Amino acid sequence: MTAPTLLLLCVLIPLLGGVFLALQGKSPNTRDTISLVTGVALFAAVLGLYPAVLAGESPLLILAEPIKGLPISLQVEPLGLLFATVASGLWILTTIYGMGYMRGNKETHQTRFFLCFAISIAAAMGIAFAGNLFTLFLFYEMLTICTYPLVTHKGNEDARRGGRIYLGILMFTSIGFLLFATLWTYNLAGTLDFRAGGILQDHVTPTTALILLTLFAFGTGKAALMPFHRWLPAAMVAPTPVSALLHAVAVVKAGVFTILKVTIYIFGIDLIAETGAGEIALWVATFTLTVASLVALTKNNLKARLAYSTIGQLSYVVVGAMLANAAGIIGATMQIAMHAMGKITLFFCAGAIYVATHKTDISDMRGLGYKMPFTFAAFFIGSISIIGLPPMGGSWAKWHLLLGSIEATQWIIVGALLLSSLLNIAYLIPVAARAFYMTPEQKAAPGPIAEAPMLCVVPLCITASGTLLLFIFGDALNHLVTLIPLRAELP
Amino acid sequence: MLVATVFVIIRLEKLMSAVMMMGFFSLLSSCIFMVLDAVDVAFTEAAVGAGVSTIFFLAAIAIVGRTSRPVKPNKMIVPLITCLGTGAILIYASFDMPRFGINDAPIHQHVAPRYLNDSAGEVGPPNVVTSVLASYRGYDTFGEVGVVFTAFIGVFLLLGAGTRKSGKERPAPPNVGEGSMRQKVVLREVSDLVIAPVLIFALYVQWHGDFGPGGGFQAGVIFASGIILYALIYGIVPAQKVMPPRKLAYFPAIGLLLYAGVGVVSMFKGGNFLNYSVLAHDPLHGQHYGILIIELGVGITVAAVMINIFFSFSERSL
């Protein structure tokens, strides 16, 4: 199969899967099988693109051209491929986990749930392989809209309120800022294609560049920069697999991915470095990562704590992008993958705990570690990866980010990164640690092991070991990341 | 004199008198048209403005009551400013207008000469207005019949006619038509004498349109006036016996279709829509037939529409 066909398949497979799902809604087993098969097929298709990319090619596929000079096109490049790999790979696990979770909780409307899920993945693939900013924007909006029913899945008053905030902020930022910035870019550069070295060179003054990049940063509401981060905690009303989707697989990753794409292929890191266009976004991100970590400390609800943790971790990516040097970009790109793997583990654990015990508050989890040893062990591993300690994958990302900020001689940021890591330890480690300390009465009567269903536990074990593997094979990842063409002269 | 009439209308609170004055105003303007050599227009204005439309007004006033309230001074300001502004633009423009009556104004140079010089040879009728109306700009006239037809459908849709069930249940308010005139025997006698000639005159106007002022349009209005006069004097019911509303309702459509039919036939004969030249063996005859038929169509539609509308109004006031 040629690369362009594979590209098309990447978007089509989840959509087709979704259609079959919808048709087979009556029988849960068939439906789940289809989900799984779709997931695997998609993953295979994504992997099929590797040879081309490793050979330095970037196949292009034009789907339609609604506006002259602005085709809807798909194109592969290393960064997108990485994102697609992460998303499609984790989708398989999320599907398995979702089956366990949804069945375990006897949720309603499961068909609608999996259908929207499939469409979300299709949108994520579209974002990953978007050939220009316009296409990216299209899929970005599509993702917003099709995740909305997922967020409000429960259908109660809380869910609706959360959903309203979710949709409100994402729509507002994307139309108000992102679309505007996109249009402006098009107006300045005459194109929106993603090109190595950027397209804005020679078209902008430093001030314009500064405003524009700031608009992009805030416009990508999915990247949850403060003060547009409120949707993430609000969306915590969703079922846990959805949270995994939001935090790890697709949504927030799509946000930071967009920012990375914009910095690398629209502005070009040289332009940002020369004009200092990233200043505002850089400081906002730094602020966000510190404050979000602090807020996370105060949260007792596990999912809320994880949500604020995500906000903080996303800002690492933004910081990396705005540093505008090779190390920063590498760090940021790795952070996407590493954080995805780490955070999904944590969410799987949170969900598993909920399924098994219906507990959501950290303070209630004392002693649970003995009942659910696998879950909490995985949680511990995930935490370490998020914090960025060896021997977990997360450390590579943090390492490169530190290098990047040192290279950019941004000492304050170096300090903020270190401080934030300390804070990460402070809010993540106690969760796992506390679970292994029993209250006196629990000690008196140790219960039997009572894990969540297998379908829940197995995926989280896989992802936990994944973080470990990412550390070991960090070099391969590094190789892929260095293939990202940062400057025009590179192929 | 026109101006004076208009100012009177502005001040009048009695709608009835306002309408009468308006009829008078129309009559005056038709005299002006006559002076300005626009005999056809004068004819039409007299029949429409002073005749039919006054009758419509009277019929409507019979239903809605006769007085209007005076305009409050504070409500005058905005319209006044608007009017003065618009008037100022017009006056401003008037300085560059060709002087009244001069014969080298642009409009006499470009399109019109052909009508005056060639129409006799191309179309036929000595009345150039008829040639232009029915042939050169026959499409406009087709549209115009469309307007009349639309008005008819609109009034019909809103007021309805042809069935008088609801009318009978209501007590009859004093109305302009029957009550006031039925007693006046003299008037009735005179009208008896008038109506037949009016109808005949209408037919004359219909066929004479080629040569003198007149044509389907004027004929239709005059014919309708005759019937309406009859209705005013003898009441609606006998009038409707002469002209059964149910059947009458078909006629506007028939007239329009007749007109369009000519056009369609000419299309089938290989010409463009409304190209009468292809209708007969030589163009001039074709034009002649075409104009005759479409004028008939116009006449039928206009007469039927006017009568229909009048019936609709008067049934409401029964």
Added chain:
Amino acid sequence: MSNQLPAIVLLLTLLAAPLCSMMRNGDHAWKLAVSSAWLSVVAAFALLQQVWGGYEISYHMGGWPPPWGIEVRIDELSALVLVLVTLFGSIVLSALRESLRPIMRSHRHSLYYTTFLLCMASLIGITITGDAFNVFVFLEISSLSTYALIARGRDRRALTASFRYLIMGTIGATFILIAIGFIYMVTGTLNMADLAERLPAHADNRVVQASFAFFTIGIALKVAVFPLHYWLPNSYTYAPKATTAFLAATATKVSLYVMIRFVFDVYGIEFSFQQMQLGLLLVPLSIAGFLIASLTAVFQNDVKRLLAWSSVAQLSYMVLGLGLLNIDGLTASITHMFNHAMIKAGLFLALAAMIYRVESSKLSDLAGIGRTMPYTTAAFVILGLGLIGVPLTAGFVSKWYLISAALEKDWLWLAVLLIASSLMAVVYIGKIIDAAYFKPVSASHAQVKEVPPIILIPCWTFALLTIYFGIDTRLSAGLAGRVAQTLLGVGS
């Protein structure tokens, strides 16, 4: 026969109208009306195909060559408007029968279809004519039929709305008549192409200037350019439901088309924009228009009225596009003319379907309708997204061009305002969606059922078209772009 198409496209509906009026049976009349309307769609597409690529057709009515006779002239722009009127009109007409039932007794239906057909025919007539006075004649047919259509609304306020429209419309039409008389006075011709040739020589003539002023005011009344939009909200709100869909789709759009024709072709850009500075008038007014109208729409509690106000805002976008006077702006204007016609017709039709069951268009009464009438509401949502301008819908394409046009002028503030207005659209559409899906169904409407397919299919047709024209824009934006270049005299 294909060389007779310009006459045929008009005659199909214009002849069906009197035939319809002669039918006593409403159902038969409907069948006749629908079939003739769809045939005219075919004719319109055939014409579009003939002019595709920038050709022009000139058809001489009565066989008289212009400027003596009346010319029918079709180029790409008029063909597009023709497709707009016939296609959208026919779709609405197809849904009309069901939605008429509650309003009037059945034997009156044939009259209603007649009026509808007349309105459609006259709009076609306006679109294709190449004669200035002929525009006035057909404009009057369309106005009269529109007044009648509106006045048939259920609410008695429909009558006052219609009357108000009649007065304003007639003043507007008379102004246009004065304008036509003035240019005739100066040039001695009524043919539009001929006028276009002769007018530049008289650019300094005050009569031409006054004529332009009268024309602008007159047509602005018809287009409902702010602040002359006064008649529109009430008319749209109280007109019979499906009628609103038709009027919103076509009437104002055709008026806008006339405006484009005259301003760009007859008077010429140089005269209109450089000498008369039309841009200075249109731009601020339309900006004020879309801001105020969008804001007003946000605070409406009646969906029909909300959509009517939104129409005012959207019309302002189109006028703004004209006023900006660059290719993107004009492209946006024409594209949006087409797209908005489609979207608004669909929205009003979907709303009509809801009213058909719920018998109210108040937000509070539509609560939970997403559950009781899922298919209608889904179509409504798609169209609503189109109205906002969400990507992959038609609305996005036109907004894209409009904002590009603003940026091309380096008017950043305008782009910001446009986006702000779009956000207001998010709010007002969001309000409806919120009520439809997230408010509990009130007890009195719990038994509401989905509408019959004959209404549902037209709604979905519009919804799918909205998506289709969001992706394949050769017909809308592609054509509009070419037309814009021609009108502005840039390139070929």
Added chain:
Amino acid sequence: MFTGLFNYWVVIIIMMSGLYVVMSSSNLIKKIIGLNIFQTAVFILFISMGKISGGTAPILAEGITAYSNPLPHVLILTAIVVGVATTALGLAIAVRVHEAYGSVDEIEIAAIDAADFDQETPAKPAEDTTS
């Protein structure tokens, strides 16, 4: 020098008076009367331009060389018809308004509508009294 324009000015005055009646009067019927006057004035304007001094009506006959321009006549014939059509429809609507509201005065109607709105009663449908 203005003698040639006097005619136009008179027409303009009449026109504006008509327009004034339309805009200022609150009575629907009177509005239509105003509209009629306004339109008639426009007609006179059109016909005035077609006039040639010394010309005659455009009916071809032997021995006459100067005719007035027939085109404005044709246009105005059409316009008169349009005018009467509008009048008829306007009156029909006014009649329906009267039936629905019991008044044809704009101010009174506005008051009635406002009262409806205040009481939050659903506005009454305009009864279709014709069968």
